[in-house]
Amino acid sequence: MEGINKRDFFEIAIAACFVPFLQTCSKAAYFISRNKIANDDIGNIPTVELHRHLEAGMSPETMALLAQKNKISQVLTRNGKVPIEGVDPQDPDSIRNYYQRIFAGFKKPDGFSRFLDSLGLPVSVMVTLQDLETAAYQQILEQARNGSIHTELRGSPYTYQEKLIEKVTLEDVINAIRKGIRKAYTDHGASGAFIACFSRNKADKYGKDVVNAVLKTHTLESPVGLDIAGAPESEFPPAMFEKLLQPAREAGVPITIHAGEQSAPPEFKKTPPSFVKDAVEKLGARRIGHGTSLIADAKLRDWIREKNICIECCPVSNDAMGYMPLEKHPMREFLDAGLRVTANTDDPIPFGLSGVRDMFVKYGKVLRLNPTDVIQMTRNGIAAAFVTPERRLELERRL
Numbered sequence: 452m453e454g455i456n457k458r459d460f461f462e463i464a465i466a467a468c469f470v471p472f473l474q475t476c477s478k479a480a481y482f483i484s485r486n487k488i489a490n491d492d493i494g495n496i497p498t499v500e501l502h503r504h505l506e507a508g509m510s511p512e513t514m515a516l517l518a519q520k521n522k523i524s525q526v527l528t529r530n531g532k533v534p535i536e537g538v539d540p541q542d543p544d545s546i547r548n549y550y551q552r553i554f555a556g557f558k559k560p561d562g563f564s565r566f567l568d569s570l571g572l573p574v575s576v577m578v579t580l581q582d583l584e585t586a587a588y589q590q591i592l593e594q595a596r597n598g599s600i601h602t603e604l605r606g607s608p609y610t611y612q613e614k615l616i617e618k619v620t621l622e623d624v625i626n627a628i629r630k631g632i633r634k635a636y637t638d639h640g641a642s643g644a645f646i647a648c649f650s651r652n653k654a655d656k657y658g659k660d661v662v663n664a665v666l667k668t669h670t671l672e673s674p675v676g677l678d679i680a681g682a683p684e685s686e687f688p689p690a691m692f693e694k695l696l697q698p699a700r701e702a703g704v705p706i707t708i709h710a711g712e713q714s715a716p717p718e719f720k721k722t723p724p725s726f727v728k729d730a731v732e733k734l735g736a737r738r739i740g741h742g743t744s745l746i747a748d749a750k751l752r753d754w755i756r757e758k759n760i761c762i763e764c765c766p767v768s769n770d771a772m773g774y775m776p777l778e779k780h781p782m783r784e785f786l787d788a789g790l791r792v793t794a795n796t797d798d799p800i801p802f803g804l805s806g807v808r809d810m811f812v813k814y815g816k817v818l819r820l821n822p823t824d825v826i827q828m829t830r831n832g833i834a835a836a837f838v839t840p841e842r843r844l845e846l847e848r849r850l
């Protein structure tokens with residue numbers, strides 16, 4: 452109490468009583484105003500997003516904000532070698548137009564490489580840990596405003612680490628992103644979590660470091676997820692990574708794996724349903740990113756349903772990448788089969804989306820979804836979220 456007089460003491464006491472009360476009111480008002488449910492309006496139902504890559508989900512406004520702050524006028528492609536032409540990184544409209552061109556050009560022969568190059572923009576404007584925190588904070592808040600009651604961001608910590616002007620560890624990178632996610636919750640009650648990834652074709656270089664960084668940062672009170680992403684899945688099937696992920700699995704780290712994604716129906720020859728089974732059995736995945744090849748194996752679908760494994764469907768991504776057209780996406784069949792399905796954007800900005808609600812509004816019909824499906828997928832997302840039991844209960848109450 453040293454240095455605090457009686458009047459200060461009373462002011463602190465009053466603040467201690469009223470601030471939590473006001474915070475509770477402001478959180479409630481924030482969500483009530485954003486999430487009014489109309490019975491038959493697919494665009495007004497609260498959503499959850501579990502599969503969203505941090506850099507590909509950064510809004511043009513946040514990219515421009517960070518580029519202005521860091522005085523960046525020229526950005527490089529993701530491999531960091533060639534400047535990206537035709538975009539002003541400090542102008543949100545220029546960024547928006549640039550990504551519209553990326554989306555429109557997806558089906559052209561160089562569409563995929565231009566998409567990968569374009570991810571250099573958001574990655575290049577984050578040059579300090581504070582920038583990573585800001586990027587995560589803004590994205591969780593934007594998605595809360597878009598109707599998402601819980602949003603999980605994922606990314607490869609080493610990709611961000613390489614662009615920072617500070618010398619930091621992978622744990623520092625993970626913690627900066629989590630700080631932003633936590634702040635969104637503290638300030639506005641917007642819920643989120645982070646999943647650290649490594650690319651399967653870079654596992655030799657970064658896999659062990661990412662697993663170790665997750666082991667050092669994950670706690671029961673503040674979970675950090677782990678994911679294997681990237682291409683080509685056919686050359687690096689899930690079973691290859693059994694030993695690498697074993698320590699994370701034993702430590703209870705929540706694991707999701709991109710699996711059964713990168714080939715086309717009807718046989719999914721390059722990424723067969725067995726990849727999904729291996730991801731669950733051998734790597735301990737509680738969730739599967741994409742998992743579209745499951746449509747080719749009804750018996751395995753039953754097994755996945757019995758195990759309550761969540762399928763993170765990303766239909767617009769699968770269409771843009773050329774694996775399957777939207778109207779043939781099996782999300783509808785997965786829902787009918789009783790799987791724990793969630794709907795996700797994957798890489799929203801290059802795919803012309805802002806969030807899951809936007810996807811339902813634009814493509815709900817072609818995906819053969821109705822409002823009951825959307826509510827079910829929100830429930831599934833809450834059940835499968837990488838959060839504490841307390842947060843899960845809170846999200847259930849919000850829905």
Ligand SMILES: [Zn+2]
Pocket residue numbers: 502504680709740797
């Ligand atoms: Zn993904």
